[in-house]
Amino acid sequence: MALTVETKDRYSRQIVLEQIGKAGQERLRKGRAVIVGCGALGCAIANSLARAGVGELRVIDRDVVELNNLQRQQLFDEADIGRPKATAIAEKLAKINSNVRAVPFVVDVNHTNAEDLIIGCDIVLDGTDNMETRFLVNDACVKHGIPWVYGGAVGTSGTAMAIIPGKTPCFRCIVPEIPVAGKLPTCDTVGVLNTAPAMVAAIQSTSAIKLLTGAVLDSVIFTFDVWEHSFSTVKISRRAECICCAKGKFEFLSSERKDIVTQLCGSNAVQITPARLGKISLAELAGRLRELGDVKLGDIVLTFKVDMYELTIFTDARVIISGTSDEKVAKSLYAKYIGS
Numbered sequence: 001m002a003l004t005v006e007t008k009d010r011y012s013r014q015i016v017l018e019q020i021g022k023a024g025q026e027r028l029r030k031g032r033a034v035i036v037g038c039g040a041l042g043c044a045i046a047n048s049l050a051r052a053g054v055g056e057l058r059v060i061d062r063d064v065v066e067l068n069n070l071q072r073q074q075l076f077d078e079a080d081i082g083r084p085k086a087t088a089i090a091e092k093l094a095k096i097n098s099n100v101r102a103v104p105f106v107v108d109v110n111h112t113n114a115e116d117l118i119i120g121c122d123i124v125l126d127g128t129d130n131m132e133t134r135f136l137v138n139d140a141c142v143k144h145g146i147p148w149v150y151g152g153a154v155g156t157s158g159t160a161m162a163i164i165p166g167k168t169p170c171f172r173c174i175v176p177e178i179p180v181a182g183k184l185p186t187c188d189t190v191g192v193l194n195t196a197p198a199m200v201a202a203i204q205s206t207s208a209i210k211l212l213t214g215a216v217l218d219s220v221i222f223t224f225d226v227w228e229h230s231f232s233t234v235k236i237s238r239r240a241e242c243i244c245c246a247k248g249k250f251e252f253l254s255s256e257r258k259d260i261v262t263q264l265c266g267s268n269a270v271q272i273t274p275a276r277l278g279k280i281s282l283a284e285l286a287g288r289l290r291e292l293g294d295v296k297l298g299d300i301v302l303t304f305k306v307d308m309y310e311l312t313i314f315t316d317a318r319v320i321i322s323g324t325s326d327e328k329v330a331k332s333l334y335a336k337y338i339g340s
């Protein structure tokens with residue numbers, strides 16, 4: 001097939017690669033990818049895929065850019081602070097490569113819209129910061145037979161895994177249940193070195209480029225610690241009793257496995273009752289949050305004040321967030337400070 005002069009020049013270093021070639025470049029042009037979450041992972045993935053010439057990129061995020069994002073979220077600058085991340089990224093991608101169609105969605109991905117957001121695309125890339133959304137993406141992708149690439153980074157370590165429905169294990173083959181809220185560290189509580197998500201995103205983007213150009217992807221989990229220079233690749237297999245890919249039950253697409261978010265009448269507050277309630281250690285959580293704001297630890301509740309918000313955290317992982325009536329803001333604060 002004939003490539004335009006502009007295409008030949010723009011992608012010359014990529015076309016010359018034996019793994020890509022002219023045919024691979026043309027396949028990338030026809031590729032449609034969805035990036036769920038526009039934080040450190042989402043920025044780096046969007047940057048790579050736009051420059052590589054993937055034809056359509058849907059970028060999804062519910063948050064706005066904050067000053068503390070600039071340390072690691074590569075596509076934002078100071079002028080973007082306060083702007084929706086998805087819109088800011090789409091504008092930046094258009095400047096980087098005007099041949100790419102970047103479509104922003106400023107939404108909270110949940111069971112009512114997850115399928116619509118991914119249908120018609122070739123691959124989904126995980127740039128989220130919480131397990132609930134990953135389980136939801138897994139359900140939606142397995143149901144519709146769309147490959148997705150999991151990625152996570154915290155501290156100086158990271159993990160990536162490509163999931164091809166029907167061929168490789170799905171996310172629930174590896175992580176059968178959402179860990180109880182408050183158990184996992186988050187980037188807000190333990191920090192993150194900017195090279196860790198950059199590395200995860202490099203692996204995720206490579207998986208996307210391989211898949212879109214027709215290369216074979218292995219069933220492996222890649223984990224590393226950039227600080228320690230330690231890396232490992234573990235072969236994984238499907239779990240015969242997996243509720244999602246073996247039994248075809250998509251629990252997270254139904255409302256039964258959804259966090260319950262309630263506006264509290266007459267007050268500027270929102271309550272979040274996680275789908276998976278469980279006993280959390282308030283003392284342990286208090287230890288992690290102490291550096292980030294004002295913490296008061298009681299017997300049955302922990303209160304945590306940060307910026308203009310106050311989070312009242314109960315031992316069953318339920319949280320009341322005062323200072324906002326916006327459910328998106330409340331869910332973001334929950335994912336940041338309590339985790340899931």
Ligand SMILES: [Zn+2]
Pocket residue numbers: 169170171172173174238239242243244245246
């Ligand atoms: Zn499975």
